[in-house]
Amino acid sequence: MEKTYYPKAWLMVLPVVAIVSFSAIVPLMTVINYSVQDIFGPENRYFVGMEWFREILGDPEIRGAFQRQFLFSFAVLAIEIPLGIAIALCMPRKGPWVSVVLILLALPLLVPWNVVGTIWQMFARPDIGLLGIGINGLGIDYNFTGNSIDAWVTVLAMDVWHWTSLAVLLCYAGLQAIPDAYYQAARIDGASRWAVFRYIELPKMRGVLMIAILLRFMDSFKIFAEPFVLTGGGPGDSTTFLSQYLTTMAVGQFDLGPAAAFSIIYFLVILLVSYVFYQVINNLGKGVS
Amino acid sequence: MAKIELRNLAHSYGGNPSGPQDYALRRMDHVWEDGGAYALLGPSGCGKTTLLNIISGLVQPSEGEVVFDGQQVNTLPTERRNVAQVFQFPVLYDTMSVYDNLAFPLRNRGVSEDRIRERVEEIAAMLDLGDVLKRRAVNLGADAKQKISVGRGLVRSDVAAVLFDEPLTVIDPHLKWRLRRKLKEIHERLQLTLVYVTHDQTEALTFADRIVVMSEGEVVQLGTPQELFERPAHTFVGYFIGSPGMNFLDCGLDGDAAVVDGHRIPLSEEVLEAARQAEGRLEIGIRPEFLELTEDSGGVPAEVEFVEDRGTHRLIKTRVGDNELFVKLRDDQPLPAERARLRFPPEWTLLYANSRLVR
């Protein structure tokens, strides 16, 4: 479709351009600038080239953090997306229950990140928390402050509790948009419930699933507040994710150069992986015959 | 293949209907022959979609019976009725090839792959889809997509009836006639019972042997295209079929003629015979195609309001008393002056009592 020509439109866009450049482009330039310097103070800095990048990429601790981060993000996707689809499929399509279910689902999304961390911190405590006591009561030794696997599972469970609703809501919107004729045609064609899901619902949800996967990947890859409140990154560094690592480096130790290099690598990784997801899902829809 | 009987069928969505106005579908009793092509024709809200949904099994009628080949199917769900349906917009399985789309209903029923191949290839050839079997269905044009929807209905050898719900809505007007031809060809070859819902007269009259005209939940006529045009059973049919529709004039009866605004319009023997029983509001109906201009002083005087050049014919709007009358004139016939006289050929002048044809 052709656009309407309106010469003053440029003026309208200018403030946004100005704000975006101050809020995004200028800081980004600063970070790039820092990443190639060694900084001791405002007047005391040296150019070091790619040195920080080399150091960051070679650091076994940071590599470990990256591995943990990837593992965590993929676990999040592997649980939340299928679970989201499953819950969306079970939800009522019309009637008074729709709004009740939608409100219930939206509740976790309204809770701030650090509050979620605090809630789970109490909920999962083996001495006073309902979950902690419950699991120990089943005869399983569970202590998320002491055992790194327990800590890991707890952080994962917390994220699932917090964010699965998002996937559900997106999938639900996708399902609602499928015209009735498709279901009627499938009934006439004698399709099983599985075939309806596989050949109608899943393909028609492709668009919303892409959004769900990208959002959940990007968000979980940047997770910070919840594990920070829940476990503080421990025990050891078992739940120290990338953003916490970065914060410690930049704010805690004031290693601005390495932190800047780290930030850039971090950013590029998210960009790259999101791009790969986008391409893969897009091609799943078109490629095969 | 099936004969479809509608026995005392009626439907009201609300339940507890207190009068005819509460019925989406008023009582009807019809037999649709095996292998016939039927069209349900009427404006939106006339009940044609409700009737289609009752036949396909999506809606259970509140009264009466739907019978397929002697078996009552009122409560039988869609998937067990052996009907196929083509919707207004093409319904395709996006991720599948054309071949897989066509094979889908057979695979779901556990038919062997060899038999599937045979059927799919046969149907694809019939629909001119042979060349695109390997392509993905989503990438094809609207007409090919709609043919695939038709094909998915036809591959099953056990299909009793194929139902069409305004299937040509998305087709480019210039291509419509090709698909109409295709559907007729398929009907001739397969002798399936076909039911076609539409609000478009051309669609209905071209496709069907017998047309069920509906208005306000009621079947007002079931007839051939010729019957609907020449002998509309109800004033609605006269109005709805043809453009412009039939002219109607309030009249009285006097001896061997109808009287309109003081002018005598002679009626045929046949109409006069039937008119003896007629009561209620009387109107005569005549199509613009059959009205003639005449020099004869016996013609009914009319004022000419305007003449519209429609290319191959002219449409003349005339006035007789309070009645507007359209006359269709071939373009080689002379134009009338401001005042003209109209002749009502008795063989084409019909009489209606309370909107129903007197016969």
Place this chain on the structure above:
Amino acid sequence: MTLRLEGISKYVEGEMHIDRVDMACEPGQATVLLGLTQAGKTTLMRLMAGLDRPSSGRILMDDRDVTRVPVRKRKVAMVYQQFINYPSLSIYDNIASPLKLARISKVEIDRRVRAEAERMQIGHLLDRLPAELSGGQQQRTAMARALVRDAQLLLLDEPLINLDYKLREQLREDLQQIFRERDTVIVYATTEPLEALTLGGSTAVMHEGRLVQHGPTPEVYHRPASVAVSQVFSDPPMNLFAGELDNGELSLGAEARFKAPTHLRDLPSGRYRFGVRPGQMHLDNRDQARMALTGEVEVAEIAGSETYIHVRHGEAAWVVQVEGVHAFGLGDPITVYIDPDRLFAFDSAGRLVAAPASARPDAT
């Protein structure tokens, strides 16, 4: 008020959408833009409205150059294919909306809204919401809103296409009346020859981004300047035959030979393309004066009071339009007849060289 386009072209990314259109539209009658889909009608209307700017050329309103005046500052109203109304406003407020923006007194608004609604026959519906009305009434509302504000230019882009044919019939008839009473330049785009014929006024035939003929509607209809016009301004399109004139003898294809009719007699001998409208092909050979052609029936489409018979003859295909309802089986052999008096003749470049004498633009 006259709208004048001078050498208007529109290119988008190097692709031609409109090519050097010159035309003038007068008030008091509809100017019908007739063309197939994608012929450039909508693009041209957007240029007229000022929604888009032409790549070259000038647009004049009463000799004032408005090419660079944005749409908000021109007095333009537009009606679209879709019934576009404000869903949450009553019909009254829908019609009143352009007047409210123009800061007109309440009394005056009321008077004009009611007058316009009466004229569009929706006066009794003013308290309703758009969703409660039929498609035809919704489109009448949209038209009333466009007409109420005394626009200098009213553009209608296939406004009847989404209505069913009975409503279309009614509205088409009303529109002639409504257009006749206005001192507004009215441009009406359509794909349907019948709409052009009933709206009268002048017809501008568009084909592939070009204006191929513009003149009083009956004249364009009865003397289509080219094969392209004969196809666009005829529904179904005019049937074409390859044929030959040879010393006063006319032949169509291999079989039909006839004495050339008067209007073709002065043409030099040679090959021509002959055209005849579907309504001028017949099933009977009246006065034995017609040429016979044989073929087989592809399908007979029945449109209520007319039958369109699609006939195939080898590679050639024709449509025959006959009055009344006629049933044909698929593949039935058929003989159709043509009045040689009714043939149009086009030269090898597709230009009209002779039109039937009987087809004079004498109608109102």
